Amino acid sequence: MRLRTLALLACFTLPLAACGDDDSTPAGEMQHDDGITRSESGNFMLHPMMADWAPTTGDHTVRFHLMNADGAVQASALTVEPWMPDHGHGSSAVPVATDMGSGMWEVSSLVFTMPGAWELRFEATIEGAVERFVMPVTVQ
Amino acid sequence: MIRALLLMGLLSPGAAWAQACCTGTGAGEFGVVGRCRQAVLGASLSYTHALASFDKAGERQPLEDAIADDVVWTVGGGARITPAWQIHGSVPLRLQYRGFTGLDADTQVGLGDVTLGTRYLAVTDPMTGISQSLLPFVDLLALVRLPTGRAPEATEVPTGADVMGAGGYELTLGVRVSKFITPNHALVVNGSVGLRPARDLDLPGGTRRFAPGQVGNLHLMYLYVHSLWWSGGLHATGRWTGDAAEDGVTVPDSGSARTRLGAHVTYALQVPYWEITGAVWLDPWWDHGAANQPFVGPTASLTLQRSWL
Numbered sequence: 123m124r125l126r127t128l129a130l131l132a133c134f135t136l137p138l139a140a141c142g143d144d145d146s147t148p149a150g151e152m153q154h155d156d157g158i159t160r161s162e163s164g165n166f167m168l169h170p171m172m173a174d175w176a177p178t179t180g181d182h183t184v185r186f187h188l189m190n191a192d193g194a195v196q197a198s199a200l201t202v203e204p205w206m207p208d209h210g211h212g213s214s215a216v217p218v219a220t221d222m223g224s225g226m227w228e229v230s231s232l233v234f235t236m237p238g239a240w241e242l243r244f245e246a247t248i249e250g251a252v253e254r255f256v257m258p259v260t261v262q
Numbered sequence: 263m264i265r266a267l268l269l270m271g272l273l274s275p276g277a278a279w280a281q282a283c284c285t286g287t288g289a290g291e292f293g294v295v296g297r298c299r300q301a302v303l304g305a306s307l308s309y310t311h312a313l314a315s316f317d318k319a320g321e322r323q324p325l326e327d328a329i330a331d332d333v334v335w336t337v338g339g340g341a342r343i344t345p346a347w348q349i350h351g352s353v354p355l356r357l358q359y360r361g362f363t364g365l366d367a368d369t370q371v372g373l374g375d376v377t378l379g380t381r382y383l384a385v386t387d388p389m390t391g392i393s394q395s396l397l398p399f400v401d402l403l404a405l406v407r408l409p410t411g412r413a414p415e416a417t418e419v420p421t422g423a424d425v426m427g428a429g430g431y432e433l434t435l436g437v438r439v440s441k442f443i444t445p446n447h448a449l450v451v452n453g454s455v456g457l458r459p460a461r462d463l464d465l466p467g468g469t470r471r472f473a474p475g476q477v478g479n480l481h482l483m484y485l486y487v488h489s490l491w492w493s494g495g496l497h498a499t500g501r502w503t504g505d506a507a508e509d510g511v512t513v514p515d516s517g518s519a520r521t522r523l524g525a526h527v528t529y530a531l532q533v534p535y536w537e538i539t540g541a542v543w544l545d546p547w548w549d550h551g552a553a554n555q556p557f558v559g560p561t562a563s564l565t566l567q568r569s570w571l
């Protein structure tokens with residue numbers, strides 16, 4: 123846990139440095155306390171560039187970092203769908219993802235219309251293959 | 263008959279039976295034909311101001327940087343088909359204000375979800391008090407809520423202020439048991455289950471099938487009939503929903519709970535034709551009083567109803 127937090131800190135402070143995989147991560151678990159979400163294939167990781175990201179309702183612009191066990195990963199495309207699985211709805215605004223280089227993506231027009239449990243459903247195109255991430259987000 | 267009873271009530275203040283008769287079932291309910299009456303029309307104005315949300319674990323979170331105000335104008339009415347059987351319905355018009363961080367505040371007006379219902383009075387309380395008879399009023403209820411309000415998935419504004427309805431049908435079947443302990447004091451228990459069929463959501467990425475969880479409702483009321491003119495009640499309600507499912511896969515911990523406390527006072531402007539009801543509803547201000555509720559807050563309402571004999 124502490125190791126992972128340190129690794130995440132390193133990701134924040136040194137975006138170009140390798141963000142090491144954590145051997146203690148149980149396979150199949152998608153989300154961790156430290157905010158790192160694994161892709162469904164398990165090969166890639168994504169995290170917001172903010173420790174303990176807990177957004178409020180409203181419009182947000184957030185940077186996300188895409189990586190694998192060896193470090194930052196370049197994706198050719200990234201889409202994000204905010205979704206509230208308990209209620210079966212998303213938001214009317216379509217988020218815009220901009221490639222900032224070095225595995226960094228800035229997502230704007232990320233709109234949460236109510237407090238509660240949301241998911242950010244990402245699709246990243248990496249070397250021609252689509253990797254899916256489901257990142258739980260608690261909106262205050 | 264009713265006129266004779268009314269006259270009794272008017273002439274002798276002790277004629278509590280007549281008072282209860284004309285204030286009895288239907289008390290505190292909107293657009294439902296009251297006892298001894300043939301039809302009703304009503305209009306209600308309510309205002310709700312959201313103060314907090316409850317997360318999945320039931321922790322109460324004061325709203326941060328969010329304002330959600332709802333004003334609802336509802337018209338409704340009912341009529342008896344037979345002395346024991348009535349149909350009723352209500353049509354809400356909603357005005358919703360939403361103000362969120364980083365977005366322009368937004369006010370939207372629209373039709374909410376229309377409700378149609380029917381109820382059958384299966385057992386009648388003689389209203390002579392529990393020492394004389396244990397028989398309660400037993401009403402069998404069926405309600406259908408129609409998705410006439412704009413669904414959450416069909417929102418067109420960033421704030422979602424235009425979401426006026428739940429998006430799907432809800433069929434509610436229930437039983438309402440009312441017992442007059444004395445001719446002036448009654449206890450009411452209303453239990454029901456709500457069935458919500460799955461529906462297809464057409465999203466940019468394709469169709470997703472969403473099955474909302476099923477619903478259990480409980481409403482407890484203490485009713486006090488003071489006179490032909492004045493009556494009032496204290497309420498506690500609970501609504502619990504089971505887990506939702508998406509494309510056949512259950513969404514973990516997606517069930518919800520909402521409890522509310524309320525009170526109403528009814529004054530008959532002109533017995534037994536016109537009456538006005540004021541009501542307030544509060545949500546729990548402590549943790550675990552609800553779960554998975556995006557917006558909760560107090561409601562105040564004023565209702566005017568006209569009945570026909």
Ligand SMILES: [Cu+2]
Pocket residue numbers: 206209211236238556
């Ligand atoms: Cu929602």
